[in-house]
């Protein structure tokens with residue numbers, strides 16, 4: 324879907340915003356705290372039905388002030404269905420969404436966690452990708468996680484220990500499916516992640532391996548899962564928790580045999596985070612058959628020229644409709660962005676000339 | 686400014702109900718106050734009556750106003766088959782299929798370690814006592830297809846199998862996480878017919 328017009332009413336500090344993004348690159352410029360991320364968030368809620376920074380729709384209601392409905396609308400190119408999303412809370416929740424779900428990839432400074440943070444950051448990325456395209460995955464993951472919580476609680480409570488294994492069939496059934504899809508996505512993401520990393524970092528090449536939670540090798544059948552659990556029974560009794568399962572997975576990235584996550588330079592970590600996110604963009608594009616909308620929130624200013632160019636070449640200069648936020652305008656040369664200014668929750672066309680930047684990417 | 690005490694009390698009591706927050710409690714309170722006096726009295730009476738007259742059936746632990754309940758007293762119901770369900774509403778759902786001719790046993794919940802609910806908190810001991818007395822030839826485990834319902838069925842299976850009776854589990858045709866009472870009659874019927882010995 325190519326967005327032609329987005330209407331935002333009563334979303335956080337945005338009273339009434341109408342955005343007509345460019346087909347390629349759109350720039351939202353403004354001081355911190357004026358509403359740039361709120362605009363991206365509203366577009367995300369509209370296209371995906373949920374935010375990337377909260378799970379409670381009530382957070383969107385303009386505050387302070389009397390409760391007023393939030394209304395988001397999007398119109399795309401001719402022949403494509405409009406999307407509307409509205410929300411109201413007056414003691415009761417009234418939520419309504421119409422129109423197709425559109426894939427979105429958000430780049431944010433938090434992406435660095437993928438390359439230097441805990442394993443959960445990398446698991447969440449896979450879960451987020453898969454849940455977006457596979458309903459059964461979302462259901463299996465939720466059931467698996469709940470089953471593990473139930474079992475772990477049973478292992479901890481003296482009186483209930485006897486019940487722990489009554490949750491095992493669910494753990495094995497759902498966990499095995501979660502693994503099968505995660506392995507598949509990992510194998511699909513890895514080559515493009517490596518290609519992109521190499522293109523940005525020049526001589527360096529990154530390798531990665533999927534680390535199955537609590538087992539030295541991949542677990543690809545319910546029977547193998549049961550065996551792996553059985554092998555760690557003693558351990559589980561002592562540590563009072565489920566030790567084998569997708570809830571303990573990780574992805575290990577290495578350069579020259581050294582872990583990027585625990586021993587990489589800042590530059591390596593930035594490049595890796597970028598390569599992972601760009602790989603997810605390519606994966607979503609292939610998987611859904613739709614070009615995702617791309618949002619870059621406060622990331623361009625943190626990247627050097629080479630990395631900036633690598634991102635833009637893949638998205639805005641390719642075919643992705645891309646929206647970028649920044650605190651000052653930059654020169655994007657041939658990409659010729661539509662530039663808007665965001666001030667105190669209002670949007671207007673940027674009047675001045677985009678100020679050329681020394682290390683402009685194009 | 687605070688509301689007069691009787692209104693505060695009413696709101697306080699209403700907000701103890703499941704799924705009712707303070708805002709909704711307020712709305713309900715004002716609704717009741719704006720209706721004719723007789724309606725509020727009828728509601729109050731219905732609550733008191735139900736609370737006084739309804740209790741657990743001493744045999745199946747379903748809600749009843751006579752003990753034993755009408756199902757347990759009925760001569761046409763097969764004593765040889767006992768269906769174990771989580772909630773009284775599940776009995777209603779199963780009765781709608783008109784297929785099951787045995788008797789019920791209501792657990793009043795499912796095993797959930799996270800919530801601290803184990804067999805002791807359910808009518809499990811009562812089930813065992815009943816099986817000891819009535820010696821049914823089949824126990825049908827019809828707990829829901831939620832994680833907790835599945836775990837409860839597995840636990841009961843482990844417990845009952847050694848007693849030497851036939852233990853069956855209704856088929857997994859139910860939608861995952863599906864409560865019995867949200868399931869349509871056809872699906873429920875198929876789940877019952879497709880039950881398997883465990």
Ligand SMILES: Nc1ncnc2c1ncn2[C@@H]1O[C@H](COP(=O)(O)OP(=O)(O)O)[C@@H](O)[C@H]1O
Pocket residue numbers: 334335336353354355356357358359360361362382383384385386387665
């Ligand atoms: N529910 C809300 N109602 C009104 N204003 C809000 C709400 N939530 C956040 N804000 C305001 O939005 C601003 C943050 O906007 P944001 O888009 O994050 O800024 P930035 O331009 O730096 O990305 C803050 O001033 C905050 O007070």
Ligand SMILES: [Mg+2]
Pocket residue numbers: 356359360361620621
């Ligand atoms: Mg921001």
Ligand SMILES: [Zn+2]
Pocket residue numbers: 742743744745746747753754755756757
């Ligand atoms: Zn009874």
